[in-house]
Amino acid sequence: GAVVSQHPSWVICKSGTSVKIECRSLDFQATTMFWYRQFPKQSLMLMATSNEGSKATYEQGVEKDKFLINHASLTLSTLTVTSAHPEDSSFYICSARKFGAFYNEQFFGPGTRLTVL
Amino acid sequence: AQKVTQAQTEISVVEKEDVTLDCVYETRDTTYYLFWYKQPPSGELVFLIRRNSFDEQNEISGRYSWNFQKSTSSFNFTITASQVVDSAVYFCALSEGGSGAGSYQLTFGKGTKLSVIP
Numbered sequence: 410g411a412v413v414s415q416h417p418s419w420v421i422c423k424s425g426t427s428v429k430i431e432c433r434s435l436d437f438q439a440t441t442m443f444w445y446r447q448f449p450k451q452s453l454m455l456m457a458t459s460n461e462g463s464k465a466t467y468e469q470g471v472e473k474d475k476f477l478i479n480h481a482s483l484t485l486s487t488l489t490v491t492s493a494h495p496e497d498s499s500f501y502i503c504s505a506r507k508f509g510a511f512y513n514e515q516f517f518g519p520g521t522r523l524t525v526l
Numbered sequence: 527a528q529k530v531t532q533a534q535t536e537i538s539v540v541e542k543e544d545v546t547l548d549c550v551y552e553t554r555d556t557t558y559y560l561f562w563y564k565q566p567p568s569g570e571l572v573f574l575i576r577r578n579s580f581d582e583q584n585e586i587s588g589r590y591s592w593n594f595q596k597s598t599s600s601f602n603f604t605i606t607a608s609q610v611v612d613s614a615v616y617f618c619a620l621s622e623g624g625s626g627a628g629s630y631q632l633t634f635g636k637g638t639k640l641s642v643i644p
Binding site: 455 | 559561563568569570571573576617630631632633634635636637639
């Protein structure tokens with residue numbers, strides 16, 4: 410159990426367009442989901458924490474108007490990169506915390522590779 | 527504030543050698559959790575182990591073993607008899623306990639790239 414999916418797995422878009430990435434917990438309910446960004450050969454950096462039914466909490470330096478996060482249900486969170494630019498090209502990874510989990514464990518999605526031309 | 531340091535950026539070993547990946551952490555909490563993840567070239571993170579701050583027992587799982595020492599704030603990872611399939615980037619991560627706003631957030635180290643040469 411505890412599978413997290415992301416869609417799409419990769420996307421190429423033109424500069425100025427918006428891209429939506431979906432993160433789903435397939436076999437459990439996730440009250441909290443996390444979005445990370447990973448640039449090549451670097452570590453995962455937390456972008457925001459999203460709780461179902463409430464506004465996301467963004468980390469310092471992350472533009473909330475550019476990276477729109479919606480956590481509309483206990484199994485789905487979406488990240489929309491608005492007016493994407495080449496510097497937004499990165500590997501975006503989501504994770505989900507299982508509702509009622511005792512341990513601080515997050516289940517990670519397979520990631521979405523975004524390339525902005 | 528929490529911090530994870532993986533001082534080794536890249537390590538290369540010859541197949542069948544043993545290798546230890548270092549992880550040093552900083553936290554003010556008395557309750558916290560430590561993790562190791564493997565990230566192969568495909569990019570997907572693979573969970574390897576979780577340890578809570580009250581359990582200092584070392585753990586062995588096949589060729590993998592972990593040494594948790596609170597006295598030195600370290601959580602090192604050893605691969606015995608390394609194999610080519612072990613080639614990946616390995617991340618150590620820390621999550622503080624409690625119920626504060628920062629709870630459950632993972633702070634990752636910068637990762638160590640392990641290359642196992644046949």
